[in-house]
Amino acid sequence: MISIIKRHIPALMACCLLGLIFAGSAAGKESNVLDKIDVAPVWAGHNVGFALLTYGEDQFVAFYDKDRQMTLAQRKLSEHKWKFAKLPEKVGWDSHNYITMTIDHDGYLHVSGNMHVLPLVYFRSRKPLDITTMERVKHMTGSQEDRTTYPTFFQGPDDELIFTYRDGESGSGNQIYNVYDLKTQTWHRLLNTPLIDGEGKSNAYIDGPVVGPDGWYHMCWVWRDTFNCETNHDPSYAKSPDMVHWYTAAGKPLDLPITYKTAEIVDPIPMRDGLINMNIKMGFDSQKRPIITYHKFDKDGNTQAYNARFEDGMWKIYQITNWKYRWWFEGGGSITADIKISEAKPGGPGRLLQTYNHKKYGSRKLVLDEATMEIVSNTKIPTVIEQKPEGTFPGLAVRTRDDIGKSPEAGIRYMLDWETLGTNRDQPREGELPPPSMLRVYKLKM
Numbered sequence: 249m250i251s252i253i254k255r256h257i258p259a260l261m262a263c264c265l266l267g268l269i270f271a272g273s274a275a276g277k278e279s280n281v282l283d284k285i286d287v288a289p290v291w292a293g294h295n296v297g298f299a300l301l302t303y304g305e306d307q308f309v310a311f312y313d314k315d316r317q318m319t320l321a322q323r324k325l326s327e328h329k330w331k332f333a334k335l336p337e338k339v340g341w342d343s344h345n346y347i348t349m350t351i352d353h354d355g356y357l358h359v360s361g362n363m364h365v366l367p368l369v370y371f372r373s374r375k376p377l378d379i380t381t382m383e384r385v386k387h388m389t390g391s392q393e394d395r396t397t398y399p400t401f402f403q404g405p406d407d408e409l410i411f412t413y414r415d416g417e418s419g420s421g422n423q424i425y426n427v428y429d430l431k432t433q434t435w436h437r438l439l440n441t442p443l444i445d446g447e448g449k450s451n452a453y454i455d456g457p458v459v460g461p462d463g464w465y466h467m468c469w470v471w472r473d474t475f476n477c478e479t480n481h482d483p484s485y486a487k488s489p490d491m492v493h494w495y496t497a498a499g500k501p502l503d504l505p506i507t508y509k510t511a512e513i514v515d516p517i518p519m520r521d522g523l524i525n526m527n528i529k530m531g532f533d534s535q536k537r538p539i540i541t542y543h544k545f546d547k548d549g550n551t552q553a554y555n556a557r558f559e560d561g562m563w564k565i566y567q568i569t570n571w572k573y574r575w576w577f578e579g580g581g582s583i584t585a586d587i588k589i590s591e592a593k594p595g596g597p598g599r600l601l602q603t604y605n606h607k608k609y610g611s612r613k614l615v616l617d618e619a620t621m622e623i624v625s626n627t628k629i630p631t632v633i634e635q636k637p638e639g640t641f642p643g644l645a646v647r648t649r650d651d652i653g654k655s656p657e658a659g660i661r662y663m664l665d666w667e668t669l670g671t672n673r674d675q676p677r678e679g680e681l682p683p684p685s686m687l688r689v690y691k692l693k694m
Contacts, residue, residue, distance in 0.1 A: 280693050281691070282660070283691035285688060285690075287321050288319070288686075288687055289313070289314040289686055290311055290312060290313055290686075290687045291313065291314055291339070291684065292666075292668045292684055292685045293669060293681045293682065294341055294668060294669055294671060294677070295645075295647055295671055296312065296345055297347065297649065298346070298649055299348050299349050299652060300662060300663065300664045300689065301350070301652050302325070303351050305324055305325050307322070307324075307662070308322050308357065309664065309689065310348070310361070311687055313334075314684035315338075316339045317335070318335040318337035318338070319333070319334055319335065320357075321333075321379075331380065332379075333379040333382055335359070336384065341677070342364045342582070344364040344397060344674070345362045345364055347360070347362065348360055349652075352409050352428065353407075353430055354376060354430055356375075356376055357373040357378075358401060360399035365395045366396065367394050368386075368387065368394075368396045370385050370399075371383060371384050372385050372433075388426050389435055395416055395417060396414070398412075398413055400413070405465070405489070405491055408427050409430075411426045415442070418451060418474070418580065419449075419472055419474040420451060421451030422445040423444045423445075423454060424437075424442055424443075425438040438492070439504060442504075442505045443506065444469065444511075445505035446471070447507055450471045450473045451472060452470070452484070453480070455467065456469075460532050460536065460538065461536045462536045463489070464489050465491055466485070466487045467487075467530060468485045468528055468529075469485075470523055470524075470528050471484065475580040476578060477524055477525070477583065478519065478520045478577060481521075481523060482508070482511075482513050482515075482516060483514045483523070483528055483556065484511040484512055484514060485497055485512050485514050485538065485558075486502055486512065497538060498561055514540055514563045515554070515556055517544050521544050522545035522551050523543070524543070526585060527543055527585070527587065528540065529590060530591055531593050531602075532594070533557065533594060533618055534597075539591070540555070540556045541555050541556075541602065542554055543575075550573060551573060551574055551575045553568040553571075553589050553604065554566060555568055555592055555616075566621035568602070568614070568621060571608070572608075573606070573607070573609075582671035582672075583671065586606070587605070587606050588606075590603045592616070595615060599615055599616065600615070601616070602616065612626055613625075613626070613628075613629050637667045639685055641682035644668065644682055644685070645670060646665060647668055648663055648664060661692050662690065665690055666685050666686065669681075
């Protein structure tokens with residue numbers, strides 16, 4: 249099964265960056281592009297997330313077409329010809345309404361999206377690997393499915409398919425997890441309670457669960473008390489061996505649901521202090537210690553990136569950057585990010601790697617000393633493909649998405665590319681709009 253171990257969607261989307269994604273691992277040279285395959289013209293009036301999934305010799309794309317219709321495309325990797333299936337969903341102006349998909353062990357395609365505090369939108373194919381047989385499934389369990397947001401599929405500890413979403417709204421929500429039964433093709437609750445419950449006072453914006461180098465599931469999150477993005481506060485953490493029993497970093501059992509009062513607070517950051525839900529990231533070092541990355545204001549009021557690592561029974565906080573820049577954000581709706589930072593990960597003996605994209609300082613790769621968290625090198629990241637829009641309409645920008653599947657060819661990766669205007673706080677734009685842009689799949693040499 250190809251599944252999504254979430255790395256950027258739910259935490260990203262509420263006050264979200266839906267812009268350029270920099271790969272950071274391949275040089276930005278045309279020689280890396282082995283093939284370009286046009287898919288279809290797509291809506292360019294605002295940015296909303298699409299999905300690309302490679303599964304064996306088949307490739308699938310989920311997108312909103314030029315008329316905003318939710319659409320699936322499918323091809324054989326050996327061919328450029330696509331077949332298409334229109335689904336009975338149209339996107340409005342909300343940039344939260346991304347599309348995601350997965351394929352289960354029997355080859356059936358699952359698709360969800362176009363929902364922001366709305367009833368569940370979920371489709372499943374009637375036949376394996378066949379987008380022309382997609383059918384709407386009105387309910388998964390039939391409970392807590394009327395105000396859903398941030399759909400995510402991922403693989404559970406027993407290789408089962410799990411689906412998670414937020415029930416509720418920004419500032420008042422809880423996190424639900426369903427598990428899929430292949431034999432009966434039905435869903436049931438993984439837990440008999442929400443995993444994290446804001447108790448009507450807040451909600452958690454989560455990065456994870458991510459399978460760590462220890463084989464456990466790890467997640468971090470911020471709490472947010474209102475619709476306004478400046479009310480994020482208190483980065484928190486939990487881990488689990490089985491997605492059912494949850495613990496603090498030190499191994500203390502956590503009763504479910506986890507609430508603000510019972511959560512392990514990593515860094516007690518108050519509201520309006522530079523913390524935002526799109527930029528909390530779950531990482532690890534070579535000793536398998538969890539590292540949580542986020543940003544907040546320093547003593548001078550500038551925005552800085554921080555790594556919190558669990559060491560010797562406590563969370564130790566490291567300031568990573570020394571930027572002379574303050575990113576203030578406020579209000580609701582999708583916003584454009586001035587800063588985007590990645591999780592920390594091992595980068596060779598005694599080294600950690602992180603990347604960021606900064607409005608003032610550009611796209612950079614950091615090499616850190618693993619022991620001290622001090623920067624060893626700070627270099628520019630070239631992009632995988634050219635980021636200059638083909639369209640001439642003012643404000644167009646290139647959007648890219650990585651493959652959530654896997655190429656069967658060694659040394660080959662795929663990515664999506666299209667062009668849109670940016671987010672608009674989820675409000676309609678007035679006046680002239682850009683014509684549709686061409687959605688493409690790029691075949692790249694690693």
